[in-house]
Amino acid sequence: MAQAELAYQVAVEEHAAALVTADDLLAAGVRRAKVLWLKAQSLQRVGDYTQAGTVLRQAAGLVEAEREQGRAAERHPAGPVVTALLRDNDAVLRPEHWRAAPDGLIHAATPGDGEGSLVAALMNARCAARRGDWHAYDQAMRPIEAVRARDVAWDGVAACERVQRSLDHAWPKPPDDLHLLRADAIRALLAFKAMDNVPGQVRARTQLARVLLAQDDVAGCYAQIERARSLLAGLGDPAILRLQAGLDWVHGEADLNGQAGKAEPASQVLARAEQAYQSTGEAWHLACVRVRLAQAGRMLHPPGPAVQHVLHAALTFDACGDAARYAYCVELLRAWC
Incomplete structure (x- = not known):
């Protein structure tokens, strides 16, 4: 019964409660791999990737x-x-693992093979997206697509994941299917609302804000950011650090891309996102934020700190194997130096 409660708490993203339940089970001698990987999922959501790696090992x-x-x-x-899960965790913390292939695990998950199989499929899809292999991404997501019609939780996860991975890795050119990504973000939001999953709603609104910004709807982007921040204000969950970091990132992007050119507020929210990603150890996210922080800072300060931010980001992208973002950093350095 307690293990089922733990699975439910992870699904609806009640991470503080999930971590307590997991620790209670482990203290009671329930040494099962599922308890450990469910605990690791909650640790990842709250940004403790180092501890998640320990638990997964x-x-x-x-x-x-x-x-x-x-x-x-x-x-x-x-x-x-x-x-x-361990492969994905290592990819977050260690740039040299960022593009690691799934070693055939992409085919390990099949419909009806249990919740763990779906989680494995999701992790393999993320791996494929980082490598820009969208055919493999679609293959990995098949077991999840098969359950979406009858499982609102996985419906929300699948929709939100597609938006985030497309915007993260179909770069620097915006994806051609922004209208579909917008529909996916709304679908995810409705699914998470149906579950009363507040962290999920914040994440869906964050991705919707990113889509709207890519569609040059800056006002709509800001509206979604404000609604997401209102949800965050009532959330007493340790996941707030990562959720706020994602919001601060898109907020900074909107400030820099808006016609007003709000460099000062952009610097403030991006600096907060930088601090959060430094805390969680998310190297690739930290590098992305530092590039935008450098661009905001260059509008306000001498170029020295901006150059250092871009240089550090370039080294991270190079280690990750993210050729497009590395090339972008090189172009910025050439222009600034």
């Missing part, structure tokens, strides 16, 4: 021990999800 050790003791089949049911 514990889960991997448990899976291997059960295999060796003959208590599990050769393919442990938790094996694919633990491996996929």
Whole structure:
């Protein structure tokens, strides 16, 4: 019963409660890989990727021990999800792992194979998106697409993920299907509302704001940011750090892209996002924010600090294998130096 409660808390993103439930289960001697990977998911959502990695390695050790003791089949049911979550976690923290291929795990998840299989599929889809392999992304998402019509939680997750990954990695040119991404963001928002999942609603509104900005609807973008901030104000959850960082990033983008050229407020919100991503260790996100922070700072200050921001970002993008953003940084450095 408690394990089912933990799964529910993770699904609706009640992360503070989920972490307490997971720790209670572990303290009671429930040493199951699923408890560990569910705990790791909540840790990732609140931005504690370092601890999530530790927990996932514990889960991997448990899976291997059960295999060796003959208590599990050769393919442990938790094996694919633990491996996929750990790979995604390493990609966040370690730039050299950012474009790592899924080693065939993309085919490990099949419809009806359980919640863990769907999580593994999602992690593999993220991996494919980072590599710009959209065919592999669609393949990985198939098991999730198969359950969306009957599972509102996965419907929201799938819609929000497609928007975020498209905007993150179909860069620097905006995706051609912005109207579809806008519909996906709204679909995600409605799904998360139906679940009363407030963190999910904040994330969906953040992605909707990004789409609207890409469509040059700056006023609409600001409106979504304000609604998301209102939701955040009533949220007493540790996930607020990452949610606010995402909002601050798009807010800074809107300030820089708006006709008013609001460099000072852009610098303030981007500096807050930079601090948050430094805290969570999300290297690629930190580099993205630093580029925009440099561009805002260049409008206000001598170019020295701006050049350093872009140089650090360029080194991160190069380590990640993000050729497009690395090239953009090089062009900025050539123009500024």
